[in-house]
Amino acid sequence: MTLYTNWPAVPAVARGNAVALGNFDGVHRGHVHLLQSVRMARPDCALGVVTFDPHPRAFFRPQDLPFRLMRPEVRARVLAEHDVKHVVQIPFNEAFSHLEARAFVQDVLVNGLNVTHVACGADFAFGHRRGGDVALLEELLSEYGVGVSVVPQLSDISGPISSSRIRRLLQEGYPERAAELLGREWCIVGEVVPGDQRGRLLGFPTANIALGIHLEPARGVYAVRVTLPDGRVIPGVGNVGRRPTINDGKESRLEAHLFDIDEDLYGQTLEVALVELLREEKRFNGLDELKAQIACDAVQARKVLEDRSPV
Incomplete structure (x- = not known):
């Protein structure tokens, strides 16, 4: 092409x-x-x-x-x-x-x-x-x-298949239903940019990606599949939102924690597929409570990704 x-x-x-x-x-x-x-x-x-x-x-x-x-x-x-x-x-x-x-x-x-x-x-x-x-x-x-x-x-x-219908499903938190209309999982594609390293301090380093021109889907935590530039597909857990627990709330972004790899991803363009919304974004009472919840989110994301094949 x-x-x-x-x-x-x-x-x-x-x-x-x-x-x-x-x-x-x-x-x-x-x-x-x-x-x-x-x-x-x-x-x-x-x-x-x-x-x-x-x-x-x-x-x-x-x-x-x-x-x-x-x-x-x-x-x-x-x-x-x-x-x-x-x-x-x-x-x-x-x-x-x-x-x-x-x-x-x-x-x-x-x-x-x-x-x-x-x-x-x-x-x-x-x-x-x-x-x-x-x-x-x-x-x-x-x-x-x-x-x-x-x-x-x-x-x-449910009616005609259209881009506006897919947008609405994503905004309502149903990426799996949007994937049925797309014929594949919906991805946010972007370059990994430096963050504040807070995820690494919590034990869950993340790849930070600006939403750019992408639609902002429902804010919350997702099971994700991340495609690296070399073609590898890595399971993970991601958050879309404004990080209310640490009062970061200026603009939404995507943070993805990739399971079982520890590589320098800065400057690389990743495709992050949202597979399922695990929970809505919420504020926690301190970083310890946030860390415990992320650990639970990661366990749940692994199970979802093991049970669900890519569309």
Whole structure:
């Protein structure tokens, strides 16, 4: 898979493909269904994705709290796992936000990418002030002989599978249910940064990772699986929150204690999968009580991870 961030300059190999349009935040089962629809419609073409960064919501509402399910580079990697050969990631900036719907189709999809087929969800909107809908997309692309597949949302017994539904489950403390919709466990990906070493003093050294653009899930203690840069997957216990016992409460972060290894992880990028919420965040009466609870949390996390295979 190749990622392109300058759509006017994509090479010939990235032109003339069948593409799926959308934000693809999380690359969940519904997104995979959309990709499969493109492949079935044009099995003779390479599979591409046209997406955006930053997410339009983040551009128009910068005051909102972070809400992304994955970082852009992780999204591109997961798309590649589903046989996407070309990801065109359009910078969503002031100029692009003013591009009219007809210009998006003509300038980007036709002249820029020379698409042979396009697929999107029924609620896809595009162009300045979301002025274009799927009916207009079909009308405009038909002028150039380009086919369009409008793909209904994939649903389960609880309704359509969507990024917003997955976000809600994570915020409510159900990562295992979110994993069912994603098709894999949800991960927070980030670089390990120095902390205050308090975890080491408590006997449970932790890898500290800022949430960054990630959605903040329910605060509390989780059983986690941590993937290291070399591919090893290490079980552990993690905390998402503001550490009320030591009055650290300025911003939430992820602290993960990896079981049975003692390595310098500073500067490394880890993928921390939240497997199950063990308990909510709470304040303890001193560090001794906190240390005892962490020991209990670690025992419980080991059992959860032994009993539950990765999704």
